[in-house]
Amino acid sequence: MSLRSALLALLSSGPMTGYDVVKQFSTSVGHVWHAPDSQIYPELRRMHSEGLLSSRPVPWGSRGATKTEYSITRDGEQALRHWQDEPEGYVRERDAAHLRAAYFEWAAPGAAATQLRAHIEHFRDQRAQALEQIAAIENRTSPTLARRLAANPEDQWERISRFKVFAYEGQVGRADQEIAWAERGLRLLEELGELDGPGERE
């Protein structure tokens, strides 16, 4: 289960409170595997009850309150290794943008072009975010990566960093391809004389 693997991977960088997991998730591994906070807290508790995480109370604030800090256990590390070594169960294709494009003949005048322009905008954002992540890894400004490197011998730093850059390069490539595809679609609409809707002809 991918959320569990993502959480084990995050906690393999060092112990964290649930709050810190949520915060660091959204700025690191959450870029490749999105999960809402409402899924993360219960999953941490399940992983704890199954022995993949240990917990201890840590002081919180000045009034003697505590928070739960989670650490990955040996069983948790074993689960992380097991996930890496099992074959990927590829899901069958479900691409909402391709589905829609296949039936553009049902779109109102101009609507297909609007969809393709929104597609380009969406993937330009995705591309920019992935490039930011790559820069944060290469410049060593990512706090999650800094903790992870500190927890590992120096001769491992290059491979650890480069695997992460490689994952984000996959996102950049994906975005580039989606942008190129949508631009091709705009050229097709232009060729068919269907680029502009009534709203754009004024």
Next chain:
Amino acid sequence: MSLRSALLALLSSGPMTGYDVVKQFSTSVGHVWHAPDSQIYPELRRMHSEGLLSSRPVPWGSRGATKTEYSITRDGEQALRHWQDEPEGYVRERDAAHLRAAYFEWAAPGAAATQLRAHIEHFRDQRAQALEQIAAIENRTSPTLARRLAANPEDQWERISRFKVFAYEGQVGRADQEIAWAERGLRLLEELGELDGPGERE
């Protein structure tokens, strides 16, 4: 909801029994939006009860038995147009292969390369399937497309066909990008001296 839109799109090519919907789904629109048969039958019944489809009994076999044949209604066509014109609700990124690659340092020797090779193989298959679909559209050997064209005036044939080719070109482009990414990963593993696992060194 995408399954519903896919079914409306399929039935806009002409009336079909539930059995024919399932059969034609898997060889046409199911390539861009996969759905198991077990989801298709109940969704057809729901669409019928909501007035998006009409139904009539048609003879089946020689013993006076009948089957239900579904046709898209005007409300169904309206729903298809509405779907085309509403903005896409992009889902947040969830890419299992990118997630795994980001943490290849946890993989057993050789396992990362095995994953990337399987990734290449998976997307080579996807690419070949999409190219087959494109050929079936361009050569007019797709039976679903033949029905659709027959139900439309000839001056619509080009745009109807080219939108479908465009959708499958998106799948070819996607597959090309995934293959290129995984090949890049294999070069990275080679550079790090981690290409071959123990099983391959023999």
